[in-house]
Amino acid sequence: MKILLTGASGLLGTAFAQAAKRRGHHVVGIIGQYEGPLEGLAEKKRLDLSDLVKLEALILEQFPDAIVNCAAISEPRSCERDPSSSRLINVALPEKLALLARHLFATFIHISSEQVFDGTAELYYRDSPPSPPNEYARQKLESEHRVNELAAEFTSTLRLPLLMGxxxxxxxxxxxxxxxxxxxxxxxxxxxxxxxQPCLVENAAAAMVELCERPDLKGVYHWAGExxxxxxxxxxxxxxxxxxxxxxxxxxxxxxxxxxxxxxxxxLVFDLTPLASKLKTQPQxxxxxxxxxxxxxxxxxxxxxxx
Incomplete structure (x- = not known):
């Protein structure tokens, strides 16, 4: 399978590329300014992800079987300070990727966050009503809505917790x-x-690779540590x-x-049963x-x- 990966030099992206390579997949990684080697990538493409026109041209040229979006402005203070810039990556980018996934009939894995919840419940289920308390969380929730509206039949949205690695x-x-x-x-x-509910990034990446390989698992899911x-x-x-x-x-x-x-x-604690009951990868x-x-x-x- 050819997989187009955004955020390929980030903590989650690097782990995903390595996990996908071990499963025999061909990963095309989009990177920004990082200059060093990146294990797991079959190809590296340097691109500003805010340039959605060039991004579209690249993805149409590559014609991937799956698109995995690990790119995000995940520092809440950065989102509060400059919401317009962060929205380009946190909302406009996944919206464009969802459109392209639908056009190519490609699987789309979109990464969201535990932060869409307000932290007042003992346990959050996949259908628990979100209540984002800050700008970053609001942007992640909006991205979930956008990708679902545009490409629900192709998209798996994975809400992740604090990542270790x-x-x-x-x-x-x-x-x-x-x-x-x-x-x-x-x-x-x-x-x-x-x-x-911290999660090792390699464990999350393994679950993401399985989602790429499982066309039956679409919708919003939670993943975290044990x-x-x-x-x-x-x-x-x-x-x-x-x-x-x-x-x-x-x-x-x-x-x-x-x-x-x-x-x-x-x-912020997730019910993991809906996804953990269907994957070989298990919470750690x-x-x-x-x-x-x-x-x-x-x-x-x-x-x-x-x-």
């Missing part, structure tokens, strides 16, 4: 940001009252995994202590996710010098 730059994922902070001598306050944890517990377990003193590096905090964070979602325990994490390059000198 090893990024190309060593600065993108949770453990990488924590280790960078700790290497600079800054203990990290983490919330004891904010729960997430269980939910507080941000505080995640930080503690990451520190211990790397042999670091968690009690010194991870500081217990609560969302309500700082007005800046009072509106953050308290609990957090301990298994930790086993895949490595010390990122930016902090290796500091880490190797520790007593």
């Amino acid at each position: 090893n990024s190309l730059t060593g600065t993108r994922s949770l453990h990488e940001r924590l280790l960078l902070s700790w290497s600079e001598g800054r203990p990290t306050p983490l919330f004891t009252d904010e729960y997430r 269980k939910s944890l507080s941000r505080f517990e995640m930080g503690q377990r990451i520190a211990k995994h790397f042999g670091l003193p968690a009690e010194q590096l991870v500081v217990a905090a609560e969302r309500g202590d700082n007005p800046r964070f009072a509106n953050r979602q308290a609990r 325990a957090f301990s298994d996710q930790l086993d895949a994490l490595i010390v990122p390059k930016p902090v290796r000198s500091w880490f190797n010098a520790l007593p």
Whole structure:
């Protein structure tokens, strides 16, 4: 299968390309400014994804069997600061990809987010009513509606949680940001009252490849790790995994202590049964996710010098 992949140099995109290659697929990856090697891609195409005219020409030339959209402006502050620019990638891009998928009769995998929910429910089902609390979440929900309206019969939308993994730059994922902070001598306050259901990026990528191969699984689905944890517990377990003193590096905090964070979602936990019951890939325990994490390059000198 030929797969056209956007966001090919991102945390999720790189994992997807490698997983698809292992399954024997030919992945054409669209990249931006990244210059390094990208394992898993059969072809690399450099393109500004906001240029939808050039994007359309490229996709029509490639004529893929599937289109996988891993591109997003996922930093909420960036979306709040410049919603017009972020909408080009978060809304207009998936809308164009859905139109092209329908035109080519191609499978379309669109990545959405846990953030479309407000965090007030104990558990979110695939038909739970969304209530996006910020601009990023509103854009992701709008993208879901657009792709469903345009190409429902070709589209699988996958809502993903906080992703764990090893990024190309060593600065993108949770453990990488924590280790960078700790290497600079800054203990990290983490919330004891904010729960997430983290997922290893390779596990999410494996589920996405299966969706490409399963024309019967269309609609909105949830994917995440096996269980939910507080941000505080995640930080503690990451520190211990790397042999670091968690009690010194991870500081217990609560969302309500700082007005800046009072509106953050308290609990984002998915019901995974509708998809997990149909895939060979299964949700992972957090301990298994930790086993895949490595010390990122930016902090290796500091880490190797520790007593």
